[in-house]
Amino acid sequence: MANHDILSPQEASYVAHNAYFTLKDWISGQPVIGMETRANVRRMVTGDGVGANTKSGHTNTSLKSTDIGGAKLERVFSGTTAGVSTGFGYVLSFARGGSKHVIVATRGTRAEHSKADIFTDLRGSLTGFAGFGQVHHGFKNTFDSVKIGLARDEKRIMDADVVHCVGHSLGGAVATLVAAHYSSQGKAVKLYTFGCPRVGALGAQFAMESSLGKENIFRVSHDLDPVTMVAPYPYGHLNGLPTDANNMLLVSPTGRLLSVANHDMNEYVRSVGDSEMNWNAVRALSAGVDRDNAVLARWLLRSSDNPGWLTQTAAKGLSYLMKAFSHFLQAAGFAAIAGLTAMDLFSVMLASNMTKMAEMNPGLMECIRQAAGWARIVITGAAQITATVIRGILAAMMSVLRPLATQSLLLVNAAGGAALPLMVAGASALAGSVIG
Amino acid sequence: MNRAAFEYVYLHANALAELAFLRALAGVAAAPPADYTADQLADNAAQADRMMHLGADEIDWAALEGLDDAPAPAAAAPVVAEAPAVTLPGFSETMDAAGLQIDDGPPDVAAYLATVERARAALQARVDDGVARADLAALDAAVATLPADLAPLAGPLAESQFMQWLNLHEARHAGLAAVVTEIRKLEPFG
Numbered sequence: 045m046a047n048h049d050i051l052s053p054q055e056a057s058y059v060a061h062n063a064y065f066t067l068k069d070w071i072s073g074q075p076v077i078g079m080e081t082r083a084n085v086r087r088m089v090t091g092d093g094v095g096a097n098t099k100s101g102h103t104n105t106s107l108k109s110t111d112i113g114g115a116k117l118e119r120v121f122s123g124t125t126a127g128v129s130t131g132f133g134y135v136l137s138f139a140r141g142g143s144k145h146v147i148v149a150t151r152g153t154r155a156e157h158s159k160a161d162i163f164t165d166l167r168g169s170l171t172g173f174a175g176f177g178q179v180h181h182g183f184k185n186t187f188d189s190v191k192i193g194l195a196r197d198e199k200r201i202m203d204a205d206v207v208h209c210v211g212h213s214l215g216g217a218v219a220t221l222v223a224a225h226y227s228s229q230g231k232a233v234k235l236y237t238f239g240c241p242r243v244g245a246l247g248a249q250f251a252m253e254s255s256l257g258k259e260n261i262f263r264v265s266h267d268l269d270p271v272t273m274v275a276p277y278p279y280g281h282l283n284g285l286p287t288d289a290n291n292m293l294l295v296s297p298t299g300r301l302l303s304v305a306n307h308d309m310n311e312y313v314r315s316v317g318d319s320e321m322n323w324n325a326v327r328a329l330s331a332g333v334d335r336d337n338a339v340l341a342r343w344l345l346r347s348s349d350n351p352g353w354l355t356q357t358a359a360k361g362l363s364y365l366m367k368a369f370s371h372f373l374q375a376a377g378f379a380a381i382a383g384l385t386a387m388d389l390f391s392v393m394l395a396s397n398m399t400k401m402a403e404m405n406p407g408l409m410e411c412i413r414q415a416a417g418w419a420r421i422v423i424t425g426a427a428q429i430t431a432t433v434i435r436g437i438l439a440a441m442m443s444v445l446r447p448l449a450t451q452s453l454l455l456v457n458a459a460g461g462a463a464l465p466l467m468v469a470g471a472s473a474l475a476g477s478v479i480g
Numbered sequence: 481m482n483r484a485a486f487e488y489v490y491l492h493a494n495a496l497a498e499l500a501f502l503r504a505l506a507g508v509a510a511a512p513p514a515d516y517t518a519d520q521l522a523d524n525a526a527q528a529d530r531m532m533h534l535g536a537d538e539i540d541w542a543a544l545e546g547l548d549d550a551p552a553p554a555a556a557a558p559v560v561a562e563a564p565a566v567t568l569p570g571f572s573e574t575m576d577a578a579g580l581q582i583d584d585g586p587p588d589v590a591a592y593l594a595t596v597e598r599a600r601a602a603l604q605a606r607v608d609d610g611v612a613r614a615d616l617a618a619l620d621a622a623v624a625t626l627p628a629d630l631a632p633l634a635g636p637l638a639e640s641q642f643m644q645w646l647n648l649h650e651a652r653h654a655g656l657a658a659v660v661t662e663i664r665k666l667e668p669f670g
Contacts, residue, residue, distance in 0.1 A: 177535075177536060245536075246535055246538075246539060247534065247535055250533070278534055278539055391544065392531055392532075394543045394544060395531065395534075395539060395540060395544060396531045407508050407511065410650075411501075411504040411507075413652070414497075414500045414503075414504040414650075415501060415504075417497050417500065417501070417661065418497045418498060418500075418664065419664075420664045420665055420667060431543070
């Protein structure tokens with residue numbers, strides 16, 4: 045029997061995809077700064093759904109053909125940066141299974157982030173999120189602006205029996221904060237994210253998980269989506285462990301290693317948007333993914349989009365190093381090692397005393413010395429050899445991943461392949477305004 | 481050091497760096513590090529749990545400084561040579577293009593050296609760039625410390641002669657390590 049209190053994979057993926065139509069002229073494939081008309085948003089969300097996206101062969105994600113095709117479009121909310129108003133998302137309401145449901149959908153955007161501060165400066169990127177701990181400040185600023193925009197729908201949201209928060213990419217990060225906010229207000233909330241980056245750090249992710257309930261968080265990611273790999277430890281995902289039932293890591297459909305195309309929402313729709321899909325089926329797909337840290341390390345380091353960096357020689361070698369470090373950390377009691385990416389692994393090694401323990405192993409130390417020579421890392425002293433090598437390799441890995449993740453965000457879901465022309469820099473708080 | 485000698489030093493030093501790395505890691509893959517003693521784990525268990533549930537007031541950010549775009553204190557930053565000015569494929573990438581095959585287990589040194597020979601023509605531009613940018617005085621000084629009883633690194637080497645240098649490198653000969661470091665600084669990384 046269908047669970048009427050949760051969105052199906054198709055419904056959730058369509059809702060996430062449709063959030064982009066709130067940005068002016070996204071429908072035509074040539075988005076500009078501004079807000080789309082309410083009539084056009086309604087047409088794309090619950091009407092014929094025809095636009096540049098469908099004309100270029102992608103799935104028509106109108107909800108018209110789904111079980112919630114009769115949902116009512118409520119507010120289309122926006123945010124304002126430096127005096128410029130842009131569409132950010134929309135609210136839907138519907139009744140199902142005798143309950144009142146509200147959907148809050150948020151789109152991804154880079155309007156609030158300068159290139160320099162996306163996923164850089166680990167320490168400086170954090171800010172407090174009341175009641176939960178430290179989260180990325182860019183996402184928090186966007187959440188603050190969205191909260192203002194949602195204020196006019198506050199009564200409807202608070203009267204709902206179930207609140208569904210949905211988003212792709214940075215929109216998933218904002219949806220996470222929206223979900224945590226309403227769960228802290230006592231609402232029953234479901235969270236659905238696609239290609240979501242890591243939002244919380246240093247325990248905030250666990251606090252949000254606890255508030256929402258792990259069974260209410262549906263995390264869908266392609267295994268080679270670079271955005272889902274940032275930022276490394278101490279950031280972490282909600283439902284980030286391989287053992288989490290709703291951590292649905294899927295084989296990337298594009299077949300390209302660590303490609304920006306793996307982040308495209310159209311690809312997520314293709315992965316889970318079939319009408320026959322249910323969450324058990326998505327979980328079953330996830331079970332087939334090779335989560336071996338060594339595999340992740342190899343793919344992270346050998347990117348078809350960045351062929352100049354490392355070759356199979358180095359990737360193979362570093363995959364052995366990953367295995368060695370993984371074994372090392374497991375032996376030292378890091379039970380959550382399986383949930384760490386290669387970069388996390390290095391970050392944890394650095395931030396703990398594990399580097400000193402690594403130096404007790406002669407075999408591992410020999411590897412690390414040779415890794416230093418191979419990686420051009422000059423060891424100037426006898427102390428902290430391991431930390432120096434790890435830091436050098438981690439810095440190089442981040443220099444590969446960060447541009448890929450940033451590029452993925454720039455090209456997010458652009459129907460015509462063009463980057464968003466939003467050039468607003470900085471992360472100032474936004475004043476919301478609502479259309480419709 | 482003239483160009484001809486530099487070319488051999490370039491090829492051999494890069495080969496030593498890669499092969500030593502692969503051999504060391506193949507050794508770890510074949511025999512993972514031993515488990516720690518109960519005492520070592522006991523000392524560490526509490527910290528391991530703490531690291532995975534670290535709070536904002538507990539993390540030592542100094543360990544992660546220098547990993548982002550912000551300038552890092554000199555003491556914390558790793559010493560990595562500047563990226564080369566040219567955008568030519570590096571040694572490793574050229575070897576890959578020449579068909580280098582890396583299988584599980586210890587690398588096949590003979591096959592690796594054969595690949596170096598195949599890649600040699602494609603590496604000439606990189607060698608030219610290296611001659612222009614390398615600290616040749618430092619390189620000469622390092623080469624002068626190498627054992628005189630081995631076939632010169634700055635000339636052609638048979639497999640058995642190269643293996644003597646590889647064994648010496650793995651035994652951590654300081655002069656040879658300095659040569660390898662000077663050459664590896666010329667490679668793109670990251």
